[in-house]
Amino acid sequence: MQGLLNFLTGLAVLLIVSVLFSVRRSHIRVEYSVSWLGAALTLLVLSRAHPVLVYLAALLGIGQPPLALLTLVGCLFLLVLYRFSVVISALKDGDIALAQRVAILEYRLRSLDEEIQTRG
């Protein structure tokens, strides 16, 4: 099981580095990187802190600490995905309202232009 813990440590480090690079290149906004960094740091700490992991595994009634880690991390990433579903939904609603407003304003502006030309 030590191999699995090492793999998860590597995965956490990779995720942290990837998110930081993405933030640096403005591919991810800082406020949206916090959830990923929090989840990745939790994964990193738990995969290296064996006593904490053993305690949590006993608390959850799971025999193997690495399995407990996978369960916890799975739940954590589900929360992150849920949070981003909420964010995306809000952005989509905003985008639709904005697109409709642009179309209506454009239409009314064109109508005004036509009216001015007709009068002038």
Next chain:
Amino acid sequence: MIPAAAPGSLMIVVPAFNEAGAIGQVVSEIRETVPGIPVLVVDDCSADSSVASARSAGAEVLSLPHHLGLGGAVQAGYKLAYELGYDYVIRMDGDGQHDPAYIPKIVDALRSTSCQMAIGSRYLNGGLDPSSFARGLGIRLFRLVLRPILGQEVHDPTSGFVGVNRQALQVFSRTFPLEYPEIEALVVLQRKAFRFVEVPCRMRPRLAGRSTITAVKSLYYIAHVLLGVFVNVLKYEPKRKKRP
């Protein structure tokens, strides 16, 4: 330019996405049937010449900056009609399946009843003759699900030939389902204790193009709409604060 709304005024809203083959004829037929009534084509970012065809046939065109889907396009039309002060709006499809000859009947139904919505129904006067087995099954299922929610039978819940009055326009300007909006819109109205009436109509074959709903999409459609219905039933709406 759409004229300012007079009391009892009517507007026809036609959402269109790549309907260049039919939209010109649809607009011309509407204008011949109900002369003087403004026709607004809401172009959902078509890649073909839908806009030019609609304009040359005499329609006003509201062009969306990017593709929003059917619900987004219809809602944009409703919003403009509401802002311009129109009392009644009839929504028709841009593929020619809806016969403009039924427009006066739908408007009469809205004016003569206290209903907020009038649905042009294919199946009101007996029978169910959908174009495919899957579609027939879907319609039966929707009827079954909607009956207890709406408190009345709806024979043609998927009809896109729909008239609404100003009360419904106000609601739809704020809340309107985006994908496959017909059925969910009924539930949105039900939440406001609004009522609807069905008007018997006959649908025609589409003038151009073909349906985009395949067998797989039909299943997705059914699942999506059922989920949408239940979500709308359970939806929480925060009370709006009154402005001082």
